[in-house]
Amino acid sequence: MSFVRDKLSSKFFFFLVFAFLLIHVPIIGNYVKIINTLIHESGHALIALFSGNVERISLFMNSEGATYSNQSTWIGSFFTSLAGYTFASFMAFLSFLLIGRKYHILLIDILLGFIFLNLIFWVRNPYGIFWLCSFAAVFLLLLIKGSKGLRDHLLIMIASIMLVDSVQSSYEIFYLSLVEPHAAGDAENLTQLTHMPAPIWGSFFFLQALWFCYYGLKRGYYKIQN
Structure with a gap:
């Protein structure tokens, strides 16, 4: 039993380290990181629908994204700005939770749902469409042809x-909120809305990412072992 646990522990650690290294590889890293960008921008869009409308989402080759929406209320703008990083962190946590509980097909369905939702309603820039179609093809091929081991x-x-990039991107916004607040994206938007300094919001984004990371690893890791 100890040998099995050690093997699983090493395997789990390997995936996290490999993910960290992979997202820093030129070109390929930006391509795979867009899965986190997609979830981030989808979080903005889904919340924006409650008090306004979403014009479009753009996904870019450098792994960045943008959501263009119109809000009719202050509270709508506030929660829309808050949603990106928190939703991305939550989805990373949820992914490990579902994997730990052996709900692999459900996780594939959720990710495909986000892909097709964006492809049908929001994403219109050429690279964004290319990325969504190519990633969707991988998932569909996985469902139809892939072995259980490959899929898992x-x-x-x-x-x-998703987990590694959600923490890294939250740290980056935290760092920017300290050294260049006006370039701190969502943290700066929240500063404009609340008049609270950008570092407060940058700290919030980073701390919530760490919290979801800890519980995502805890739920996924221990359930995968048992």
Whole structure:
């Protein structure tokens, strides 16, 4: 039993380290990181629908994204600005939770749902459409042709990328909020809405990412072992 646990521990650690290294590889890293960008921008869009409308979402080759929406209320603008990083962190946590509980097909369905939702309603820029179609093709091929082992390992890899990048991107916004507040994206938007300094919102984004990371690893890791 100890040998099995050690093997699983090493495997789990390997996926996290490999995900961290992969997202820093030129070109390929930006491509795979867009899965986290997609979830981030979808979080903005889904909340924006409650008090306004979403014009479009753009996904860019450098792994960045943008959501263009119109809000009719202050509270709508506030929660829309708050949603991106928190939703991305939550989805990384949820991915590990579902993997730990052996709900691999459900996780694939959720990710496909986000892809097709964006492809049908929001994403219109050429690279964004290319990315959505290529990623959707991988998932569909996984469902139709992939072995259970390949499917499970690929999902752990994708969940690891989402988790690692959600923490890294939250740290980056935290750092920007300290050294260049006016370039701190969502933290700066929240500063304009609340008049609270950008570092407060940058700290919030980073701390919530760490919290979801800890519980995502805890739920996924221990359930995968048992």
